[in-house]
Amino acid sequence: MKILITGSNGQLGKELERQLSFSHIVVSLAKHNLDITSKEDVEKIISNMKPQIIIHAAAFTAVDQCETYRKKAFETNSLGAFYVAQAADKVDARLFYISSDYVFDGNKQSPYLEEDEPNPQSIYGLSKWLGEELILPFHHVTVIRTSWLYGHEGKNFVKTMLELAKKNRTIQVVNDQIGSPTYVKDLSETIIHLFDKKNGIYHVSNSGSCTWYEFAKAIFEEAGFNPKYVLPTTTEEYGAIAPRPRFSVLGHNALLRETVKIPRPWNEALKEFIRKETGQ
Numbered sequence: 001m002k003i004l005i006t007g008s009n010g011q012l013g014k015e016l017e018r019q020l021s022f023s024h025i026v027v028s029l030a031k032h033n034l035d036i037t038s039k040e041d042v043e044k045i046i047s048n049m050k051p052q053i054i055i056h057a058a059a060f061t062a063v064d065q066c067e068t069y070r071k072k073a074f075e076t077n078s079l080g081a082f083y084v085a086q087a088a089d090k091v092d093a094r095l096f097y098i099s100s101d102y103v104f105d106g107n108k109q110s111p112y113l114e115e116d117e118p119n120p121q122s123i124y125g126l127s128k129w130l131g132e133e134l135i136l137p138f139h140h141v142t143v144i145r146t147s148w149l150y151g152h153e154g155k156n157f158v159k160t161m162l163e164l165a166k167k168n169r170t171i172q173v174v175n176d177q178i179g180s181p182t183y184v185k186d187l188s189e190t191i192i193h194l195f196d197k198k199n200g201i202y203h204v205s206n207s208g209s210c211t212w213y214e215f216a217k218a219i220f221e222e223a224g225f226n227p228k229y230v231l232p233t234t235t236e237e238y239g240a241i242a243p244r245p246r247f248s249v250l251g252h253n254a255l256l257r258e259t260v261k262i263p264r265p266w267n268e269a270l271k272e273f274i275r276k277e278t279g280q
Contacts, residue, residue: 001025004051004093006034006084007058011151012098015184016055019192027051031058036080046087053195055096056084059128063102064241066124073127081131085138094140094199096191101147101179101205103129106245113251114145114201122242132201143201144191147250148215151184152277158270161216162277165225175213175232179248180205183269190255190263197258203250206266218267222274 001024007013008028017028027049035041036058046054059077060066066073081097088095102125103118120126135141150156158181164171182205190204210218217227235244252262263269 001053002049002051003027004029004046004049004054006036006054006056008033009154010057010059010061011153011156012149012184012187013057014153015151015188016057016191019185019188034058036084037075039083039086042080042083043087043090046084046091046093050091051093053094053096054084054088055098055191056081057098059098061124063122063124063244066122066127067242070123073123074130077124077127078130078134082134085135085141088140089138092140094142094195095135095138096142096144096194097131097135099132099143099145100125100128101145101248101250102245103132103145104245104248106177106247108247111249111251112203114203114254121245124242125245136201140199142194142199144187144194145201145203145250146182146187147179147205147248148181149184149187150181150273152273157181157212157215158219158273159277161219162223165220165223165229168226168229170229170231171216172231172233172238173213173216174235174238175211176234177244177246177248178209178211179245180207180209180250181215181266181270182206182263183266183273185272186263186269190260193260194258197260200254202254202258203252204255204263205250205252206263206269207252208265208267209249210266215266218270219274222271223278
């Protein structure tokens with residue numbers, strides 16, 4: 001099977017390529033190979049390649065920067081997704097669009113279900129939700145909402161914490177935002193399992209939940225550092241530019257309906273990541 005992956009330089013794109021290249025023809029394209037904000041560029045490449053599956057992982061994911069560079073956020077995350085979906089539809093390719101827990105407002109007290117109404121509070125969340133709305137009317141479209149993603153490539157929260165841990169200095173981490181950390185290895189495996197399942201919206205994250213503070217402490221402890229250097233703070237005290245959902249745990253009802261295994265608990269996935277990342 002011929003598979004196209006956009007956003008090949010990202011942590012998810014690299015992991016997908018690694019897992020899929022053993023048994024499929026995989027073409028991974030970075031921004032310099034494919035400008036998703038150019039309708040002509042997208043149509044030309046997809047029409048020439050004619051993939052059976054497209055995994056659209058390219059995105060503008062810098063949440064705070066999206067508040068400043070709003071045009072870029074919507075051109076990339078919304079219009080770019082629409083151009084890819086339009087081109088995919090013309091060659092009858094199935095499209096997997098990677099979305100976010102930030103499409104929700106965080107006011108719920110139980111896990112968000114696929115059927116829950118989005119109400120994004122940030123430009124990033126709004127741009128990802130608009131991307132969903134623009135592509136879902138096309139045939140063969142599946143939306144994958146995920147959360148708190150980390151992997152071995154690029155920058156992410158876990159790798160940042162590991163670097164800070166080496167400095168033996170106190171750090172403050174938000175303790176009033178609750179979500180589910182997700183290891184790209186587990187996310188990629190689940191996306192692949194969905195290749196022969198129904199189209200629609202799926203929530204894919206490691207199971208269980210924690211605050212960013214609890215996550216940071218677990219990272220320190222698992223890597224052999226003293227968690228006393230991790231101190232809790234509030235969202236207000238931290239002062240991020242973009243609003244974040246206070247609660248964005250994702251329920252996995254759609255995976256259960258399709259009898260797809262829910263990814264393992266987040267703390268188990270973290271242990272594997274730390275072992276691989278640190279060579280323990």
